[in-house]
Amino acid sequence: MDFSALKKNYDDDGFVVIRGFLPIDELEQLQSNLDRYIRDVVPQLPDGDAFYEDRTRPETLKQLNRIQQDSYFQEYLRHPRWAIVAESLLGEAAWVHGAEWFNKPPATQHATPPHQDNYYFCLTPPQVLTMWLALDPVDEENGCLRYLKGSHRRGLRPHNRTKTLGFSQGIADYGDEDRASEIPIPAAPGDVLIHHGNTIHRADANRSTSRHRRSFGMVFQAVSCVRDEQAFQQYAESSKQQHLELGLKT
Ligand SMILES: O=C(O)CCC(=O)C(=O)O
Secondary structure (H helix, E strand, O other), X not given: OOHHHHHHHHHHXXXXXXXXXXXXXXXHHHHHHHHHHHHHHHHHOOHHHEEEOOOOOHHHEEEEOOHHHOHHHHHHOOOHHHHHHHHHHHOOOEEEEEEEEEOOOOOOOOOEEEEOHHHHHOEEOOOEEEEEEEOOOEOOOXXXXXXXXXXXXXXXXXXXXXXXXXXXXXXXXXXXXXXXXXXXXXXXXXXXEEEEOOOOEEEOOOOOOOOOOOEEXXXXXXXXXXXXXXXXXXXXXXXXXXXXXXXXXX
């Protein structure tokens, strides 16, 4: 892999895509462990670790947080393939926050609001990136990610509360001009999309009638980052408040 070309694209655009990042055997192993986790572990998790569009319908499971509480995923966090790419793009040593799983089940109304991840993480400098691995074929119909190229160089935009479980904050003034410059990124299973913590992104709901839109994500934070504890507490409080309003027991 040509890491210097990849880093230049990442620095210029705020995101890069690596097609075929995970070979098929590794992808199958990851997927089968996710299937096992969803079947055996998820039914026992507290509300805050497993989000549903409708809790009474297990098939509407849409987000899993802190998957690394399972020993397979705890070990998976140390997989060198991911860390080598993350550290090359960040240009320094990094550690991984944890692992997450996202889905947009077919025919649900779950759009991802426009946001910048570092509004949630509160890190300075914003040396943090998200690696988002497609597990299904992903396209505009089932809600692919959409990026605003170069937005990572323009600082954080104001965010306000949303009603979307899992994405409690969205960009307050996202407008037509933003929408017109979005770049949708279709992906095949095993492709990874990597975005800078300040890159603006969002995704539509899944409009297909039968296709899931699953992905597996890991966030890498460079060792030079320091968290603004006051800003983070405010964010955590607002997220907790949203969970209470939505009736979650966390
Ligand atoms: O999967 C999605 O729709 C959103 C994921 C996302 O925003 C992220 O990983 O930063």
